[in-house]
Amino acid sequence: MATERDELTGVETTGHEWDGLKELNNPLPRWWLYVLYATIVGSLIYGVFVSPIPGVPGLLDNMRTVVRQDIALAREAQAANFERIELASLQDIRDDASLRDFVRSGGGSVFAENCAPCHGAGGAGVPGYPALVDDAWLWGGTLDDIYLTIAYGVRSDHDDTRWSEMMAFGRDGFLDHDEIGDVAGYVVSMSGGEIEDSAAAARGEEVYLDNCASCHGDNGEGDNYAGAPRLNDAIWLYGDSYDDIVSQIDDPKHGVMPAWIDRLD
Structure with missing residues (x-):
């Protein structure tokens, strides 16, 4: 099959035509190809040092190390508060500003994950699920x-x-x-x-x-x-x-x- 060429430029066409318009099959600029090849090589080198594959550490193992260190530091910082909570009564927690702020922060996440599906994100409730923001308690509000x-x-x-x-x-x-x-x-x-x-x-x-x-x-x-x-x-x-x-x-x-x-x- 003979290759079709544009009459004016002599460039090969792709064979596609729409409403009298034909697409020329011009090659990509050299600089564009060089940039593409460079990004491919760069990504391969980056993948060797910082692995994108779960469970496969790269040569640097940097991000996983940082995350592990951050988690360890967070647990260490929380451990003291958890120990105090274990020994404190509910009233003690309420009266201690630092513990109160700590449990409010953590409790908000627990509420959002476990309670909000029924009681609503803000505790406003829906028919059949009581509101928690109105000080009307079926079983007492202490x-x-x-x-x-x-x-x-x-x-x-x-x-x-x-x-x-x-x-x-x-x-x-x-x-x-x-x-x-x-x-x-x-x-x-x-x-x-x-x-x-x-x-x-x-x-x-x-x-x-x-x-x-x-x-x-x-x-x-x-x-x-x-x-x-x-x-x-x-x-x-x-x-x-x-x-x-x-x-x-x-x-x-x-x-x-x-x-x-x-x-x-």
Whole structure:
């Protein structure tokens, strides 16, 4: 097959043509080729001294040595704080500014890796997963309370887990449809929410006192010991609408938090 050449320049073409335009097959400039060859040779020499292959050290072994030294120094610097934490109570850690800053820094990484997928990156929570930024605690908000909740979980498979369970008042037939609607209206009113039927909410108060107050309190103040949430603070785990509350009374949802005592040190 004969080589096609451009009529004006006499240079070979690549054989490609588009809309009457043909591509010339000019060779690359010499200087460009020399630079390319130099970079290839340079990269090979660099690879001998600083290996790009995992597990294969180069002649210098420089970067791996630096990383190992940095890790060793970091562990040495942290060791003293870890020893102090082992011997300190939660309150001691809170009162010691240096330890408090240390655990906050490390705790932020632990939270992001293990807790944020459910509670949110900033701890704001989502429906079904409580917010951790509002000072409303199902099981108590002291350091010891929070430690126990994290360590043993909620409804987890650990023997010492936190456990609470709300009766399914509708599903199991303890209350009829009208009674559930009345008490839901009353619960909405406890936190200052707007209700459409004040008479129903008034009837719901009696239903509440007979069936709900033993756990949630006469005034909806809740019970940290039993894990019963407050109902008078406008903070809702499964939604704040009338229908959400009816659903929770009828057939309640119960979340699960794993025990972290065997997962985290």
